[in-house]
Amino acid sequence: MKHFSWKIWLSLSLLWLSGIFYLINYLIFHDVNHMVRLFLGQLGFLPISVLLVTMIINQLLNLHAKRSKLAKLNMVIGAFFSEVGLELLKILSSWDVQRPDLLSKIKTINRWSDQEFLAFKKSLPAYELALTVEPGGFESLRSFLVGKRDFLLRLLENPNLLEHDAFSDLLLAAFHFTEELVQRHALGHLSEADQEHLAGDLQRVYLLLIGQWLDYMQHLKDNYPYLFSLALRTNPFDPQATAEIS
Numbered sequence: 001m002k003h004f005s006w007k008i009w010l011s012l013s014l015l016w017l018s019g020i021f022y023l024i025n026y027l028i029f030h031d032v033n034h035m036v037r038l039f040l041g042q043l044g045f046l047p048i049s050v051l052l053v054t055m056i057i058n059q060l061l062n063l064h065a066k067r068s069k070l071a072k073l074n075m076v077i078g079a080f081f082s083e084v085g086l087e088l089l090k091i092l093s094s095w096d097v098q099r100p101d102l103l104s105k106i107k108t109i110n111r112w113s114d115q116e117f118l119a120f121k122k123s124l125p126a127y128e129l130a131l132t133v134e135p136g137g138f139e140s141l142r143s144f145l146v147g148k149r150d151f152l153l154r155l156l157e158n159p160n161l162l163e164h165d166a167f168s169d170l171l172l173a174a175f176h177f178t179e180e181l182v183q184r185h186a187l188g189h190l191s192e193a194d195q196e197h198l199a200g201d202l203q204r205v206y207l208l209l210i211g212q213w214l215d216y217m218q219h220l221k222d223n224y225p226y227l228f229s230l231a232l233r234t235n236p237f238d239p240q241a242t243a244e245i246s
Contacts, residue, residue: 073164074219078227080155080167081216084148088174089213089236091144092206095137097130103237109217110232117218124211129203138198139188142181149178166215170208177201 025035093099105120112120152171155161161168180201181187190198213236220228235241 073160073167074216076155076158076161077164077167077212077216081213083151084174085209085213086234086236087144088205089209091137091141092131092202092209093237094239095131095133096206097132098128099237102127103235106235106237110221110228112218112221114218117214121211121214124207127207127210129206131199131203131206133195133199133202136188138181138184138190141202142178142187145174145178146182166208167212170205170212173201173205173208177205 022035022039025038026032093102096102152174156171156175161171177198180198184190184194217228217231220231230243233241233243233245
């Protein structure tokens with residue numbers, strides 16, 4: 001009610017102020033016809049003013065705000081890859097029997113155009129994932145992901161991430177897979193059906209993770225060449241990658 005009342009008082013105050021100015025105009029010039037013409041002229045411009053403010057200026061402001069928010073989101077996503085994503089990609093890609101084929105495609109990522117980034121991301125759903133989990137792999141993944149759970153929870157608490165559907169899907173998929181692992185007490189003695197179920201969850205995480213890594217790489221390439229250079233030298237799909245420049 002208080003929020004509503006101040007708007008009413010503001011509206012009444014502005015109307016009262018407008019009336020005062022019209023009264024001063026009449027007392028000085030005593031020209032009602034001029035006041036009416038002036039009022040109608042301003043009234044005629046009102047729709048144009050609304051158009052400029054609500055549809056053009058407001059649109060530009062929203063675009064600027066969206067870009068600013070996207071830049072902040074990419075900082076959060078960068079922290080995710082530094083803390084969790086890159087290491088997870090290294091682990092999962094080492095189990096991907098088609099990693100050589102995938103690596104051959106992304107080795108030229110430094111020369112990709114925006115259209116090539118988009119085309120490759122669109123082709124990901126058709127990518128035939130073939131993860132072969134090493135013995136003890138589920139145990140090591142559980143240990144790794146449980147150790148990062150608090151960090152991932154803090155990411156989920158960021159309200160801005162709710163507007164980033166793809167990254168939110170990745171976080172939820174990672175949390176779901178972590179919970180699946182936590183609920184099993186003997187990961188070394190799983191049934192074949194249970195292994196297939198976990199493999200399906202893991203492939204979902206892997207696919208979403210690749211897509212987000214590509215988005216992040218594109219962002220670095222367009223905005224931060226020095227960070228992009230480091231990201232290229234530490235390519236998680238390349239087992240020979242090193243940050244050192246030879």
